[in-house]
Amino acid sequence: MRKIVLSAFLLLTMFCSFGQTSSKKVCRLGFTYDISKNSNWGKNDLVVTSVKPYSNAEKAGIQPYDIITHIEDIPVSSVSKDEIIQLLNPANKRNIMLTIKSTSTPSREVILNKECKPINEISEDQLAMAFNMYSLETTSVREFVCPFKTIVTTDTVDFAQFHTYKFAASEENTKLEADINQVIEKELTKKGFTSDNQKPDFLVQTFYYFDKNPNYVGPSPIKLKQPVYRFNINRNKMEKVPFLEPSASESEAAYLLQLGIRIIDQKVSAGRVLWECEANELLEEAYHLEEYAQIHVPLMLMQFPYLKNKKNVHFIVSQCSYNYTGINYNMDKLSSVVSVDRNSPAYEAGVRAKDVIEGIEGQSTDYSIEEFTAAYRQFITNTMxxxxxxxxxxxxxxxxxxxxxxxxxYPQVTKAIQNPNNLTAFAYLYYFAPYINPTSNNAITFYVKQGSERKKIIIRPTIRTGITIELK
Structure with missing residues (x-):
């Protein structure tokens, strides 16, 4: 499993690790960022693109698309990329001060504590991703593409000056439009915008269309149809949808669907289109526009106010639900405890750094990385x-x-998990799932060696669920 475990270890660097504060430690901030080239949102500053769930960045209130203008009072726009990395990872300092602006606040200061840990340490969320074939239902990283076309004004105008909105008047005034606007309003509110029907900074206009395709000739007899999945933010899961891939020909679609959102300036230059996103879908069967809006409006508005992709937008969804005890393991010898998070279930139960986990739920952990790797791969093959x-x-x-x-x-899956030949000790990360543990008792038995003493310690973990969706 060295390849698998190393892939999990690479997650250690995914959320802004900037090298080591010493030869034995690596530090993370808990967010990723772009150096913006967008003249409408944070140009030459840092734009936060994702925030790691349960990280110090999330606890500090940092959110996607926040603009970091200063690091320790130094303007980001005045320093190079390499200097930014150094400023974010000052030697011998565990916290940094960031100045942030967003759609809801013109400026605020945030003190962010770095998470610095030994370089050989691997956490349970990273192990859950490494062993995710035990529970793809809860843990995976997936990609999908939406046929969105997004344009933004070519004028140099700072979207940070727009704070309020109003929906444009509609001649139709249908329930469908009201339903679509309700979804838009929910997303704009999340971003910090507020409704103002008297003197809004911008208008929101929608347009839509759905009908049979008059030029439909049938599916391609050559191409093998691949199922299309999209992420439903409201249900926090990937769902199969009756859409064709963006590369499909229009003649292959039985139905055509269009949904557009337009943001119109009312503050600086009235009537100017600031931003517009249009979705054009090819469908193999009928589909309600209301349902389409529920799923896709949040995805469309992910690019407002910060535009990354103008056409055929690629999304990456990381989902990870796992049992959190707070134990951090040695990635070179997974039975060794490097550290235990303070106030975690494992800490409260008495597990400490330098302990040796000899077994979990009757499964031995006394194996090398290579042995775990081989057994995990064989398990995947045997249980297909x-x-x-x-x-x-x-x-x-x-x-x-x-x-x-x-x-x-499920009973056969449970039997395979319990087979000691499969080396599935770390399936405890998914012990709450019925295919791992058919009982409802999510309590994990650890066999721990502390010095010369051996103990049986029962830990009642908390289930952590983290979901990030970002633009590729």
Whole structure:
């Protein structure tokens, strides 16, 4: 499993680790960023693109698309990329001061504590991603593409000066439009914008269309149709939809659907279109526009006010639900405890750094990384027949045989998990799932060696669920 564990270790650097504060430590801030080239949003400053769930950045209130204008009172726009990295990771200093502006606040100061840990340490969320074939239902990284076309004004205008909105008057005034506007209002509110029907900074206008395709000739007899999935933010899961891939020909679509959102200036230059996103979908069967708006309006508005992709937008969704005890392991010897998070379930139960976890739920952990790797790969191969082919998808790494467990075969899955030959000790990360543990008792038994003493410690973990969706 060295390849798998190392892939998890790479997650350690994914959320802004900037090298080591010493030869044995690596530090993370808990967010990723772009140096913006966008003349409408944070140009030459840092724009936050994602925030790691449960990180210090999230706890400090940092949110996607926040603009970081200063680091320790030094203007970001005045320093180079390498200097930015150094400023974000000052030697011998555990916290930094960031000056941030967003749609809701012109400026605020945030003290952010870095998370600095030994370089050989691997946390449970990283292990959950490394062992995610135990529970693809809860943990995976997937990509999808939406046929959005987004344009933004070529004028140099700072979108940070716009704070209020109003929906443009409609001649139709239909329930459909009201439903679409309700979804838009929810997303704009999340971004910090407020409604003002008297003197708004910008108008929101929608347009839409759905009908049979008069030029439909049928599906391509050559191409193998691939199922299309989109992420439903309201339900926090990927869902199969009856759409064709953006590369499909229009003649292959039985139906056509269009939905557009337009942001119109009312503050600086009345009537100027500031931003517009238009979705044009090819469908193999009928689909309600209301349902389309529920799923896709949040995705469309992810590019307002910060535009990254003008056409065929690629999204990356990381989902990870796992049992959190607070134990951080040695990635070179997974039975060794490097540290235990303060006030975590494991800490409260008495587990400490330098302890040795000899077994978890009756499964030994006394194996090398290579042995865990081989057993995990063999487990994946041997249990493919227990998966539901109707749920098949390709993950972000290109593995095309990802499938959920077949619900009718859960007892067989449990038996495979409990087989000591499969070295599935770290399946405890998913012990709350019925295919791992058919009981409702989510309490984990650890066999721990503390010095010369051996203990049986029962830990009641908390279930952590983290979801990030970002633009590729």
């Amino acid at each position: 027949t227990l998966r539901n082919p109707d749920t098949r998808f390709t993950d972000s790494k290109g593995f095309s045989r990802c499938m959920y467990w077949d619900a009718f075969k």
